[in-house]
Amino acid sequence: MGRSPCCEKAHTNKGAWTKEEDERLISYIRAHGEGCWRSLPKSAGLLRCGKSCRLRWINYLRPDLKRGNFTEEEDELIIKLHSLLGNKWSLIAGRLPGRTDNEIKNYWNTHIKRKLISRGLDPQTHHPLNAAASAATTTTTATAAVANSCLEFRNASPPSLPVADIALMNHQTKFKILTDSVEDNKCNSGTTEERQPDDSLEQPNHHRPINLDLSIGLVPFLSGSTTTQSSSANSAESKPGVESPYELRPAAATAAAAATAVCLCCQLGFQSGQLCSNCQGSNGFFRFC
DNA sequence: AATTCCTACAACCGCCGACGA
DNA sequence: TTCGTCGGCGGTTGTAGGAAT
Helix, strand or coil, X not given: CCCCCCCCHHHCCCCCCCHXXXXXXXXXXXXXXXXXXXXXXXXXXXCCCHHHHHHHHHHHHCCCCCCCCCCHHHHHHHHHHHHHHXXXXXXXXXXXXXXXXHHHHHHHHHHHHHHHHHCCECCCCCCEHHHHHHHCCCCCHHHHHHHHCCCXXXXXXXXXXXXXXXXXXXXXXXXXXXHHHHHHCCCCCCCCCCCCCHHHHHCCHHHCCCCCCEECCCCCHHHCCCCCCCCXXXXXXXXXXXXXXXXXXCHHHHHHHHHHCCCHHHHCCCCCCCCCCCCECCCCCECCC
16 A cells, blocks of 8 residues: 555646745745744645645755856866765755755756866766776775775764764665675775774674764865875875875874864865854854864 | 757655654 | 655656757
């Protein structure tokens, strides 16, 4: 037995939104806030599916949206984030203020893919195109990107560094899958003091607790700062013979950097070296934004 | 001027996880 | 524990508008 539809499709409009519908939705949300999307259309007098209302609001009507062309800095940030996160458009959008996942996804498919190809890079793996063919036989795209990006999974409890990203934490479950994949790939991203001794590697994956507290670090290349901690020892990307399109910071350096400034977009230089307003969590700790 | 092709992007669809009963 | 509902996500489609022929 299939699930019930999210709305009564026979009595809902589809297709492009009219100006009047937009105004109804805006005025309703202004008055009542984003409540229950399912009941919103009826309350607002809209013949639309709740999902459709949500999409319209989030992607086009929200007042904090930044319209207009993507800047070169945004381009590079998207590329970098995609190399880390794969097609996690909502996560990527979370780091681009005023941009939506749908917008970024479309932009990726229409512009950035081509841009990467013109650079000789595989848009999915971010590896050189001639190497991508052989790499494809051993890795999958997002998993490989994450594994090669030296994600750091810390086992400290409670965390010694409060770098848990709220957005990432909202996706713990999905990242658990990725962590499993990373473990499977035996990513050598951990620091010596954080990693278990060799015997831990010999344990079956399911015997080890997976810590979902996750931090990601990148070289602040856009800000023009030097990559002072870009030791190549831990990075698969920087191993001899493995051409690295993007320089990634090893896990140890990530932890050290996180203790000082953990804002990912700031580290990327997207905030011009200033901590953005989202960096500081409600508990007073800094976090990625 | 008409037609075809291409591009960009708004919108839809189906799936999944969280959550509450 | 199971089931239904809901919100959210990523993939895909539809279509308007511009470019090329």
